[in-house]
Amino acid sequence: MNIYHGDNYDIMKKLIDEGYAGCFDMIYLDGPFNSGRIFTRQIRGTNVELVDPWHELKSMQLYDKPELYLEDYKKRIELARELLNNRGVLVLQISQKEGHYLKVLLDSIFGREHFLCEVIWKMAEKPYPLRGQFGLSHESLFFYAKTDMVKKHNRLLFPSIWDDVGFYEELGEEDTLYPSQKPQKLMRRILEATTKRGDLIGDFYCGSGSMPFMAQALGRKWIASDTSWQAVQVTKDRLYEIGVRPHIFRIKANIPADMEGCWEVPYINEDGIHESQKVRIPLPTLVFQDNNFVLEHEDWRTWCLYNVLHVTLREGKHIFEWDRIQERIDELLSLPKDTYIQESHRGKDGDIRINDIFGCDYYYHNRKYKFSVPESI
Structure with missing residues (x-):
């Protein structure tokens, strides 16, 4: 099972x-x-x-x-x-x-x-x-x-x-x-x-x-x-x-991070999703404060840009709508940041593994945090 x-x-x-x-x-x-x-x-x-x-x-x-x-x-x-x-x-x-x-x-x-x-x-x-x-x-x-x-x-x-x-x-x-x-x-x-x-x-x-x-x-x-x-x-x-x-x-992280905690993604701007051009964006950071875990990011708007849906299928074609994308980002940014954390798992050894709504994993051990990909949850 x-x-x-x-x-x-x-x-x-x-x-x-x-x-x-x-x-x-x-x-x-x-x-x-x-x-x-x-x-x-x-x-x-x-x-x-x-x-x-x-x-x-x-x-x-x-x-x-x-x-x-x-x-x-x-x-x-x-x-x-x-x-x-x-x-x-x-x-x-x-x-x-x-x-x-x-x-x-x-x-x-x-x-x-x-x-x-x-x-x-x-x-x-x-x-x-x-x-x-x-x-x-x-x-x-x-x-x-x-x-x-x-x-x-x-x-x-x-x-x-x-x-x-x-x-x-x-x-x-x-x-x-x-x-x-x-x-x-x-x-x-x-x-x-x-x-x-x-x-x-x-x-x-x-x-x-x-x-x-x-x-x-x-x-x-x-x-x-x-x-x-x-x-x-x-x-x-x-x-x-x-x-x-x-x-x-x-088996693999849904969002793979490099050693600097960045994610390589296809470049996206008002012209669309670029197949050949890539960009590296930093991942959110997990912070423990006031007895709670919260996520922090230096540029939430950019992070949300690379996580919301960008196209709509209409009459057999994928339509890229920049204004609609900005509306999705605005709505996502209006949510309380504590809603970004989806759930946490506490292991038998006291370690805590946390998932966010974007598909990232976080590993908290002995009051130290690192981005990690657990083999088994």
Whole structure:
């Protein structure tokens, strides 16, 4: 029951190095749909959305050049295949924009003879506007076996159209408000079709944690990961509600610092986000005063500039609006600085690890502070 925070490419390579190759019974990949949408961290009670500018830039680049998106996904699918055992199954969920291209990619990696099924999940009662008079109301799940040794885990014959396992708009009490959260019924169906009790499940884009949550409920072992610290937190909180305390590991800092405590980011000004030009900005400093931890920075406005959302997707294009960015910065600066600290963890040795809303980690030990990347929280 481990949750990893970091790039799943690094995490899957690490798992292979640690001897997990050929150990997984099922791996579920609900990765980016390349829809152009920028996934952000919403600050509750505000209109402010935070984002790592490197992730934002990468999302824009992949959207503008789909061949880069496929190449990026390909290397992750190859690692997932290596992690599967000979009876294992890969389940990849995707929308129609890139689905056909990923189907061909999966054929090339697993072999066309190992394609099991394409399942259509009806994910909405009311179609989402798509183009012209057409609307989108389904997503696809591609099932692939690693070898011919795949086992049938259920005597039931599952149909290829699933319209009875919940919708995005009807999550009810299980809704965590996390973007694109999948219904528990859908996760249950996938697990029942591909695994049995005691099997090891991998979910390397875990998002809201629906898959590890249901895997735990059905007696499966699991390992999950996500690049978003918010996703890790939401997953952890859902598991806490059922009395499960997962181990959380951080492979890399969400915001890597150099030896001088600075962060190298793509240069941003009123002309846009510059792909080739970079700039170094200092990180916030953690200060203990009046029995509380607070963050200080020499130039909060610049720091906020490099953490707020910069573009809006409109009619298939990413629009950079400098005035709107300044409004987001103003709202962020109007918040009390103590709200910038998200949560703290006290270790058994008395050390304190603190996370802020921007994705930074801080380590406080014996009244001394340093920026640090803990291997395990």
